[in-house]
Structures are given as structure tokens and as C-alpha cells.
Amino acid sequence: xxxxxxxxxxxxxxxxxxxxxxxxxxxxxxxxxxxxxxxxxxxxxxxxxxxxxxxxxxxxxxxxxxxxxxxxxxxxxxxxxxxxxxxxxxxxxxxxxxxxxxxxxxxxxxxxxxxxxxxxxxxxxxxxxxxxxxxxxxxxxxxxxxxxxxxxxxxxxxxxxxxxxxxxxxxxxxxxxxxxxxxxxxxxxxxxxxxxxxxxxxxxxxxxxxxxxxxxxxxxxxxxxxxxxxxxxxxxxxxxxxxxxx
Numbered sequence: 736x737x738x739x740x741x742x743x744x745x746x747x748x749x750x751x752x753x754x755x756x757x758x759x760x761x762x763x764x765x766x767x768x769x770x771x772x773x774x775x776x777x778x779x780x781x782x783x784x785x786x787x788x789x790x791x792x793x794x795x796x797x798x799x800x801x802x803x804x805x806x807x808x809x810x811x812x813x814x815x816x817x818x819x820x821x822x823x824x825x826x827x828x829x830x831x832x833x834x835x836x837x838x839x840x841x842x843x844x845x846x847x848x849x850x851x852x853x854x855x856x857x858x859x860x861x862x863x864x865x866x867x868x869x870x871x872x873x874x875x876x877x878x879x880x881x882x883x884x885x886x887x888x889x890x891x892x893x894x895x896x897x898x899x900x901x902x903x904x905x906x907x908x909x910x911x912x913x914x915x916x917x918x919x920x921x922x923x924x925x926x927x928x929x930x931x932x933x934x935x936x937x938x939x940x941x942x943x944x945x946x947x948x949x950x951x952x953x954x955x956x957x958x959x960x961x962x963x964x965x966x967x968x969x970x971x972x973x974x975x976x977x978x979x980x981x
Contacts, residue, residue, distance in 0.1 A: 737802055739771070740809045741778075743893055743965035744976040745787065748777045758804055764789075767802045778810070786812060790963075793898045809895055814959075815966035815977045841904035844919065847894055847964075849926040852936055857920055861940045864918045868940045872947035874955050876935040878928045882977070888969045892925045892934070895963040899923075902962045906954060914950035916941040921954060923964060 739754040746752050754774060762770070772779045781787050789796040790809040802808060846852075854875060861871055878890045903921050910919045920938040928934055937954045941947040966977045 736804060738807045740807065740895075742809065742811045742895055742963070743967070744812045744978070745778055745781065745810050747976075748781070749775050750777070758802065761801045761803045764796065764798055764800045764802065767808075781812070788813070788963075790895070790898055793901060809898065809963075811895060811963055812965070812976070813978050814961070814963060815892075841907050845900065845903035845907050845921045847896075847899055847903065847923050847925055849924065851924070851933055852922050854933075854936065857922070857936060857938050861918055861920055861938050864940060867942055868917055869942045870944040870947045871938055871940045872944070872951035874935075874937040874951050875933060876955070878930050878932045878934055880930045882968055885968070885970050887930065888971065889930060890928045890932075890934070891967045891969070892923075892928065893965045893967070894923070894925050899963050903958070906957050906961070909957075910939070910950050910954050914939075914941070914953070915943075915946040916950045919950060919954060921958065923958070923962070925964070 737756045737758055739756055741749045741752060741754070756770060756774065758767075758770075768782055772782065778787065788811040789800075790811065791800055791802065791806055793807075793809075796808075854873065858871060858873070862868055878887075880887050903923070907919050907921060910916065916939050918940045920936070922936040924932075924934055935955070935958070937951050937958070939947045939950040939954065941950065968975050968977055
């Protein structure tokens with residue numbers, strides 16, 4: 736039995752959050768798609784247009800992947816902050832590479848949560864890491880009431896549990912490797928967020944301000960590009976999943 740999970744717009748198209756599929760033998764990806772089209776024809780167009788991203792057991796799948804009994808297959812539309820092909824390549828690289836030990840303890844510094852977060856608490860926490868910290872750059876994303884000319888009443892965020900946390904941990908690891916920073920914290924909320932509410936926080940600590948600023952901007956851009964997190968906007972005329980295109 737294979738568990739297939741649908742996210743965001745694909746979940747709406749399928750009319751369900753998940754599906755169980757019996758496989759009598761290991762099944763190549765192409766054959767798996769054919770079986771899925773028979774079960775859920777509503778997602779066929781998205782599959783044909785290459786708009787479906789696939790993860791198998793929290794690892795991004797390739798065309799030659801084989802689905803086996805007991806696997807969990809996640810079917811994902813493009814992420815709210817990212818595009819398609821470029822983001823997929825970056826995501827595959829992000830979740831498929833082992834990083835050095837300097838980035839240990841990522842679970843303490845990367846979180847996806849429903850609860851609001853405290854900027855002051857995150858500042859105290861990251862400043863307490865080292866007396867060498869000369870500056871902390873912080874980005875806080877908030878829910879606005881207008882999106883591409885459309886009024887917005889509230890937002891709802893959905894993520895792929897397990898994979899999203901893994902991607903955030905890897906963004907932290909790569910930031911520590913890439914920039915001259917001492918520590919970085921990444922927090923993203925999920926669930927319903929009112930207008931004006933806090934959504935995401937990035938805090939980067941470094942000896943010098945330029946390094947902190949540069950790393951902070953890179954982290955939020957990378958998070959929006961590769962994290963499996965989706966945004967639904969509630970507007971006066973209905974709800975819509977946001978899919979940003981490159």
C-alpha cells in the first residue's frame with residue numbers, strides 16, 4: 736500500500752488530502768503516473784503540464800524513481816514563493832546533500848509553527864550565542880491586505896510536514912557554509928494568519944553588519960524558492976491558492 740498525499744491546489748482538485756494505492760510490485764514513475772491518472776483524473780492536466788512536484792519518503796523524486804509498497808508519495812504544486820524548474824533543482828540539491836557538523840543543532844534554530852513568535856525573544860536567543868556578534872539582521876514578513884491589486888481578508892498557510900522542516904534545516908546549514916555568520920534562525924508560521932499578523936522571521940547574527948544583511952536576504956529568498964509551503968488568500972469574492980511564476 737502506497738500513501739499518496741496531496742497539497743494545496745492539488746488537494747482541492749483531488750477532493751481529498753490523501754489516497755491509498757495498491758502496488759503489486761515496484762513501479763517506475765511513468766507507470767505510477769498512469770495508475771494515478773486512472774484514480775484521480777482531475778490532476779491529469781497538471782501532471783501533463785509538468786506542474787506537479789513529487790517527493791518520495793521526503794526526498795525529491797526523479798524520472799527514474801521507483802515507487803514501492805510502503806512508500807509515502809507527496810504530490811505538490813509549485814510553492815507560493817517559488818517558480819518551477821529552477822526551484823525543483825535547488826530543492827533536490829538542498830535535501831540530498833549531507834552538510835558539515837558546524838550546522839548541528841538545526842532543530843533549535845528552524846521552526847514551523849502555528850503560534851505567533853516574539854521578535855524580542857528571538858533577538859535575545861540569537862544574541863546569547865556569542866560575544867563576537869556585532870550585529871543581527873532581521874527580516875519579518877507580515878500579512879498585508881492587498882495582493883496584486885486584490886483586497887485580502889486573511890491568509891492561510893499549508894506546509895508539507897517533515898519535508899518543509901528538512902528544507903529549513905538545510906537552508907540554515909547552507910547559510911552557515913556560504914556566509915561569514917555566527918548563527919541564523921528561521922521561523923515560519925502555518926495555519927490561518929490575520930491581516931497584519933506575523934508570518935516569517937529570519938535572523939542572522941555576524942561580527943559585521945554587511946555579512947548579516949547579505950545572509951538574511953539570501954535566506955528569505957531561498958526559503959521562498961524551495962520550501963514546500965503554500966499560501967491561500969481569502970478575498971471578498973472567494974479563496975485562491977497563490978502560485979508565483981518565475
